[in-house]
Amino acid sequence: MYERGAADAxxxxxxxxxxxxxYYYRQGYDSVRRRRQSRFPLAGFFIVITVIALGITVTVWLIGQRGSPAVAQPVASPVAAIASATPTSLPPxxxxxxSPTPSPTPPPPTLQIGGRAVVVNVGNAPLRLRAAPGLQARVVGSLPGGRAVVLREGPVLADGYTWWQVEVGNQRGWCAVIxxxxxxxxEPVGQ
Known part of the structure; x- marks a missing residue:
């Protein structure tokens, strides 16, 4: 029965x-199982040792690739200090x-009284000049896209729009800006 247990294992x-x-079947079966189990832990031990050794080898190699190791500095002995008591000058x-200081970049131009601006985002339709801020005020002129204006007064909020009074040539009026x-x-233009 021992042999049969060993063969089954x-x-x-x-x-x-x-x-x-x-009893003898169990003895044969268990003895083969113990032998088989003991092989793997030993093989695992060798694998772990091999991986550790390989890791140490790679680490030493990488440290060697980074540069030469630090050179030991000589230690001054009391005799050498006494012998070289005369001061020597060091080179400056x-x-x-x-470092050069960067010049500040000027802030982007903003809409301000006395500033200049150009008409944008109107497509083929002109921007209407009105006698007062608001959509109900009388239209006194129109400005095509790309036309330059001078800002004279504002901003004023009316009817959900932001309005500025502008001057074009000898004509003044209020136009919706936002x-x-x-x-x-x-759009503001640099001075």
Whole structure:
């Protein structure tokens, strides 16, 4: 029965009836199982040792690739200090140059009284000049896209729009500058 238990263990077959009722079957089965189990931990141990050794080798190689190791500095002995008691002048150390300070960038132009602006975002329709801020005020003129204007007064909120009084040549009037949806009809131009 011992041989049958060993043979079953080798094939990976297990007979619970024999194992429970025959002592020698159990002995043969268990002895083969213990031998098989003991092989794997030993192999695993060798694999772990090999991986660690490989890791140490790679680490040492990488450290060697980065540069030469630090050179030991000589230690001054008391005798050498006494022998070189005469002061020697050191060469002047280079003075670092001040870094150039970046010139500040000018802020982007904004709409302001006395500033200049150009009509934008009107498509084929002109921008209407009105006698007062608001959609109900009388139209006194119109400005095509790309026309330059000078800002004279503003901003004023009326009917959901932001309005500025502009001057074009000898004509003055109020025009909507920012619509309720955020569309801007006048774009500031640098002075």
């Amino acid at each position: 080798e094939r990976g077959e297990f007979n619970p009836f024999y194992y429970q009722h025959y 150390s280079p003075t670092p140059l001040p 619509a309720p949806d955020g569309t801007q009809f006048l």
